[in-house]
Amino acid sequence: MGLQSSGKSTMLNLMFGTRLPTSAGRCTRGIFMQLIPSERAEYDYVMLLDTEGLRSNEFHGLKDSVVRDNRLATFGLLPADACILMVSNEDDGALKDVLPMVLLAFKSSNIAEKCGGRIKTKMFFVYRSVDTNDRSKLKRNKQKLHESLMEAAKEVSKSAGESSATARDIEELIFSDLRVEEDEYWGSDVRFMGNLKRSYVPPHDTPEWSYGKDVLKLREYIHARVMKMPGWRATSPKALGEHLSLVWDCICSADFELNFSCRLEYNHYRELQKELQEPKTAVARKYGEVFDKLVEKIRSSRDTVLVEDMEAEVSQVVEEQTQKVMKMAEKARWAQWKAYTEEEWKRSCRNTKEWYKKRVEDLENGVLKYERVIAEYENQCKLEITSKIDSGEWKFVGSTPEDDRELEERFEDYFQKILARAQVAYPPIADSIHQRVMERYDAHGLLTKKFDLYIDSEYNPTVMRNASAGDQSDSNPPVMSNASVGDQSDSNPNPLGRWTQVVSRTTDTIFSYFFRYSEHKSKPSRKEEQTLSKLLAIIDDRLRYCKQFSEVVVDGVIRETSEEVRKAFSREKQTMAHKAVIKDLVSKMTDIQHQWDKDHNVAEKLRLSAKPRLLTFFKGKARGLGATILLIEDLKSLLGDGLKEAYIRQVVKSVTNELTGKTWAQNSIHMRNILDFHLLHLMEEKCDNNDLQVIWCAEDESRHKRHVTDALIQQLVDTKLTTKDWDRFIAKVQYCIRNARKESTADTGGDPLSSFVSALCLLLQTNVDSQLAAEVRERTSNPAHYNSSSNAHISLEVEFYDKKLDGLCQSLKMTSMPAMASSELVEKVQHQLKDQANDLCRPNCTHSCPRCGSSCYNYLNHEGVLHDCIHQPSGLKGSKDRDTRELWEMTCLESLEKKSVMIFSDGDGKESRRVPYSDFAKEFPAWKEPSSTQPTSIYVRESIFFNYQKQLAEYYRRHNVKPCPPHKMPANYNHDLRQLREQLTVKLAKSGDFTSIDDLTHALLGHLPISTSYRSR
Incomplete structure (x- = not known):
């Protein structure tokens, strides 16, 4: 040799x-x-x-x-x-x-x-x-x-x-x-x-x-x-x-794929990344601990918490870990990445700080504020009910069915008034987003004679939003995005469709509307189009963590976009550009606020959760039930409603923690191996509709990744949702109830029921769930609800502790595990992952290459880092040769190396212009220019393109495509599927994520990506 x-x-x-x-x-x-x-x-x-x-x-x-x-x-x-x-x-x-x-x-x-x-x-x-x-x-x-x-x-x-x-x-x-x-x-x-x-x-x-x-x-x-x-x-x-x-x-x-010197350098880089994870995790863990304490403090005392308080508590840990990272960067094996290491550390600390700062603000102004409002309404209702019954304003006698109906009718009349008050005090604001945005533009002095920015009646954000939502359903694949590659056609009706990310049809309509029907009847220049893409990227960047309407966020968008508009557009076109920004901002902010209103509708929450508890309390007071019975009934209702949610939070937290040890949740390349393994399995299993499944997955890797991630998370969720686990959870609650008796009887002063509730809440917070403890505290801590203050001298030893509490524990023991859709828990786990700032486990970016459909392999919301991916043959996304209509066989990287061009079409499907692939990064500013990558990473995709030409042409038949002819098909796309499967099996086995390959296969098999009734594009 x-x-x-x-x-x-x-x-x-x-x-x-x-x-x-x-x-x-x-x-x-x-x-x-x-x-x-x-x-x-x-x-x-x-x-x-x-x-x-x-x-x-x-x-x-x-x-x-x-x-x-x-x-x-x-x-x-x-x-x-x-x-x-x-x-x-x-x-x-x-x-x-x-x-x-x-x-x-x-x-x-x-x-x-x-x-x-x-x-x-x-x-x-x-x-x-x-x-x-x-x-x-x-x-x-x-x-x-x-x-x-x-x-x-x-x-x-x-x-x-x-x-x-x-x-x-x-x-x-x-x-x-x-x-x-x-x-x-x-x-x-x-x-x-x-x-x-x-x-x-x-x-x-x-x-x-x-x-x-x-x-x-x-x-x-x-x-x-x-x-x-x-x-x-x-x-x-x-x-x-x-x-x-x-x-x-x-x-x-x-x-x-690498020679040894590159492999050695790569290993050193990976070693550096692994070493960096420890200080990153330490800082994120400290922020998490302090944040949890702040949540408990806010819920228990309702004190206002300053973000500076949190930063003061974590500052020492941040400084210690910073010194550790600086020493790390000085080591000889990592010297070439010293500048990168220091910058990466600063970025990580900055992002973690900003993320938890936003979470504290959202907590105080959003979720906790909402929870307090619900609790305050419920408490006020109890006080009003107690006052009216004790004063004799409401009089009830008898316990016949007719009397029960009278009670329920009286309560219904009263409760409807409460709901009316709540709807007036806390109305949904999604429909007023347009007005609120315009008020901020007015505050910035942009509503002047120079800029007529009021939007005409043809634009309806709700209609646009609904249309967009209908087109982007994952359960039924959306209409194909007809981005083409190389010397190919692009039937996208919008000439501005080269947005930096995956552009929604809503945004396409907004931008094309203004430039197509402007008084100048002129198409935007290339610089103007690129600026429009940048404006959209600014909006998306500002809305990344936004969960409800925020004047601060809107002000930031206005400042940044106004500066870009001023520099890039002529005076007569600045108005159109501002209107385009307003339309996109209003549409997306309205979507966000609609979701917030749906999740935080005070009147709806009162009707669904508080009404049954208040009705039980109303009947008890009307019939003159004692304080202990009323408290037990409230506890039964609260625990009955809250146990399921508390258990779900426990399962979600357990699954999220377990994901931090999974390689596929940390390494995008390993996730790609799982996706390829799934594709190979679908290719090898000759079942009905499998060809369609393969193409649907390969067409949009981000969509495929979401499907596989959900399947893997669901496998973990299913291991947690067991009767044995539920019984352990109930046993913890019973322990808290029984030990609360010991804690409260040791307290000789004050109201005995209030002492019991305080002790119970503390035990629930420590042993079960802090949010459940907060709900019990908010709704049962007022003695006036039960008239117990006048009976403080009465011993509760027999009546309350021995009888009623024991009965409550027995009823909890008989509670069966509630039916829960695992898909609901998967969604909650995904949401939890997005809410944490730990780089060890964070969802991948959801954007796909606008030309070939490969998924960006960076983390979700990767600030300051361009999108990048391992590009696949573009024909898998339906891209075709402009002249022959044949499926395009090259990747974006090969198209760049062979100096191909991107072709864009106007609204009538006619070619509007050609752009060389060398301008890829200019056309898509948020994406990195295609570069050399690991060739084996696309072997499975090449095999699909080689073996599925007939099926691809059928899948995209509505777009009049033809199979790639044999003389154009690269011979090296004909890979040995058995060999590819063996390679992937070895790589996946090394990760230790699965007990066996059969375990992974089982997790993926039961989740077909698309309905068997769906046939083609």
Whole structure:
């Protein structure tokens, strides 16, 4: 084995008398095998493997050249008893790069387990065409070779999880007693030889006999070294075949996409990222702990909490971790990323701080405020009911059914008045978003004669929103986004459809409306279009964490967009640009506020949750029930309503915590492997509708990723939703109730019922759920509700503690586990992941490449980082050649390298303009320009494009596409599906996320991406 033209075939010809072709350049292709008879007693034959030269000129610059070299070296080295590594002159850099990759593949394979981690192959390094008289130089070369190999072996051991291995362990286990003696030349596995010929100019180009003698001595030395190997014996053809199968499996499962220097650098980078996770997690964990304390403080005392209080508590931890990161950045192995490390740390701290600051503000102004309003209404109703009944204003007698109906009618009349008051005091504001936005524009002085920004009646945000929501349903795939690639057509009706992210049809309509029907009747210039894309990106960026209408957010949008509009547009077009921003802002803010109003409708919440409790309280007071009975009834109602939600919060928190240990939740490349595994499974399972499933998944990777993520989360959720787990949860609540009795009886002062409630809430907060404790505290802590203050001297030992509390515990024990849709919990887990600031577990970005459909592999809301992805063949998204209508076979990267163009169409489907792929980043400012990436990452996508041409054409038949013809189809798209599956199986098994591959298959199988009734585009 060696570089091209290093003398490999010549060496074997001299050593064994073979006639392998030799000349300058490429003679051997692939691996040449020849069986040579032997007269030695130890073996009958010698099998020679003559490998093609590494780093050959024919493959220079091709994307698979590194993979090819690594595979050739692995197949040449691992099956052999002895391997001669040829070096021409002193150029051994290639071998130093390739050998560690072979060792790394070996350490990760089944061969290593079978061989005890030791490579059985004896390696012999032969340097030819060197000056053999300079002994001191040869000695230095040996030392450098040995040091280089040992350093590489250490990195291999570290990559294989053997960081504690000693230098002796590494040398013995990996290099199998490599001898690099400094003095005894013929006892060394490293040999230096002169030239093969005396001269390379006729007539003196005759063989150098000393060279031939050295080759024969080397042959005998190799024989002796192999014979002395402990336990060596000749290999039978059957054993050789089995061993070659293991070697082939090793090659198929290995990651050969990088050379060793790049792999080493990549490993150092990954190590740095892993080390950075610890301080990031420490800071995020401290913020989380302080935030939880603030939540409890706000709920229990209703004190106003300043964000500065939270920052003061975490400042020490932030400073300690900052010092740790600065020391980390000074280490030599990470020195090249020092600036990046410092900037990344500052960004992480800034994002975590801003995120928790926003959560505190949302908590005080949103969720907690809403919860307090509901509790205050309920408490006020109880006081009014108590006052009216005690004063005699409301009089009730009897307990017949007619009396019950009268009670319910009286309560209904009263409660409707309460709902009317709540609707007036807390009305939904989604329909007033337009007016509120215009008020902010007025506050900024933009509603002047210069800008007529009032929107006409043709625009209806609600209609636009509903239309958009209908087009973007995941349950029924949306109409295809007809972005095309290369010399292809784009039937997108909007010439401005090159938004930086996935543009909704709502936004398309908004922008095209103003520029199509403006008084100038002119299309925007390219600079104006790019500015419009930037304006939309500003709006999206500002609305990332927005959960309800916020004047601060709107003001930020107005300031940033106004500056961009002023710089990019002429005076007469600035009004149109401002109107476009207003339309998009109003539409998206209205969507956000509609969701908020739906989740935080005070009147609706009172009707659904508070009304049953108030009716029970109303009936109890009307019939003169005692304070203890009223309290027990309230506790039954509160716990009955709240236990399910508290249990759901416990399950969601448990699943979220477990996800932090899942590789697929941390590593987008690993998630890509799972997606590819799912695609392969769908391709191999010949079931009805599977072809449609495959194409639907490949068309939009982000959509496929959401589906698979939901399936994996649901698998975790299902393991938590068990009767046994529910019983444990109920037991905790019973424990709190019984121990609250002990805590309250120890308190000799004050109202006994109030003491019991306080003790119960504290125990619930500590042992069960803080939110459940807050709800009980808010609705039962007022003694006036139960008239217990006048009876404080009465002992509750028998009546309350022994009878009613025991009855409450028994009723809880009989409570069966409520029916819960696991899909509902999956959605809550996803929401929880979005709400946390821990980089160890955060949802991936939901945007797909606007040209090929591959998903961005960054985290959700990756501030300051451009979208990027591993681009797939664009025809999978329906892109086609403009002239032939044939599905486009190239990826975005290949289209860029081959200088293809993007074609955009006007509203009538006619070509409007062409843009070179070199302007990809200008057309899509939020996306990184396609760049070189790992080629094996799209092998599955290439296979789909190769094997599903007929199905793709049928899927996109409404767009008049044709299959890619055979002469255009890249031959390297025809991958071995079994081999791809084996590679993915090995990679997924290493993650430890699943007990077995069957476990993953089971999680994915029960969740078909789309309905079987859906047929095509």
